[in-house]
Amino acid sequence: MTLHVGTGQTQTAVSLMPRNLDDCVREMALVEQKQAAIDILEWRLDYWQTPATLLTAGHQIAACKHPVILTLRTTHDGGLSDPTDYLDRYTALLSAQIGDVVDIEWSLPEAVRKAVSVLARANGYQVLLSHHDLKTTPDNLTLQKQLAAMHATHPDMLKLATTAQSNEDTTRLMAITQSFTHDHTTPLITMAMSEFGLASRIFGGQFGSAVSFGYLEHPSAPGQLPIEQLKGLLTMHQN
Numbered sequence: 223m224t225l226h227v228g229t230g231q232t233q234t235a236v237s238l239m240p241r242n243l244d245d246c247v248r249e250m251a252l253v254e255q256k257q258a259a260i261d262i263l264e265w266r267l268d269y270w271q272t273p274a275t276l277l278t279a280g281h282q283i284a285a286c287k288h289p290v291i292l293t294l295r296t297t298h299d300g301g302l303s304d305p306t307d308y309l310d311r312y313t314a315l316l317s318a319q320i321g322d323v324v325d326i327e328w329s330l331p332e333a334v335r336k337a338v339s340v341l342a343r344a345n346g347y348q349v350l351l352s353h354h355d356l357k358t359t360p361d362n363l364t365l366q367k368q369l370a371a372m373h374a375t376h377p378d379m380l381k382l383a384t385t386a387q388s389n390e391d392t393t394r395l396m397a398i399t400q401s402f403t404h405d406h407t408t409p410l411i412t413m414a415m416s417e418f419g420l421a422s423r424i425f426g427g428q429f430g431s432a433v434s435f436g437y438l439e440h441p442s443a444p445g446q447l448p449i450e451q452l453k454g455l456l457t458m459h460q461n
């Protein structure tokens with residue numbers, strides 16, 4: 223399934239964070255209950271704790287009607303996974319062609335990013351290149367250079383998550399989003415994490431951000447809203 227983002231209404235995504243098959247069944251039941259509010263599933267693989275049943279879970283998740291983003295979030299970018307076995311952790315699922323998009327972290331060594339990207343594309347996935355600043359929203363020039371460097375590697379889509387320490391940080395990120403999406407066709411997802419960043423999750427689409435993340439049971443990052451509340455706000459704001 224090809225994920226089409228960046229045109230039309232802002233799409234919503236929720237992060238699945240199962241540790242095992244029991245969690246997977248529970249979370250997929252919630253997805254079914256809330257499916258009217260969900261456009262995209264993100265499977266946060268860094269929470270998974272039972273390698274022997276990874277593919278079983280993958281087939282259960284991939285059986286749903288939503289496009290699935292595979293995300294192995296490392297400790298560098300706010301997740302739980304050790305960056306040193308990044309390619310190995312992705313290989314089984316990518317080789318089984320489970321899911322549709324692969325999130326690859328900019329912070330990884332270039333050789334690792336390239337190896338995962340080659341394996342992903344060889345198995346028909348789109349590549350979402352992502353970067354997370356867990357402490358700040360850098361100055362505008364730094365944000366522009368960050369996006370330019372990521373864009374130069376030709377991903378299918380980009381994601382930049384910063385941490386807002388003020389309302390001004392959030393408005394700057396949205397202005398940078400507006401400027402980038404005006405000048406480029408590569409879909410961009412941005413969000414300012416923290417309570418200061420709430421506006422970026424509700425109004426980010428107005429400035430070109432393609433997707434906004436809400437939560438199913440628990441937030442996967444600071445500042446997320448419950449998915450049904452987020453969908454309602456996006457629908458109200460965009461109609």
Ligand SMILES: O=C1C[C@@](O)(C(=O)O)C[C@@H](O)[C@@H]1O
Binds near residue numbers: 383435
């Ligand atoms: O990269 C992102 C965005 C996110 O960090 C957010 O702030 O909503 C949530 C993560 O699960 C996801 O992988």
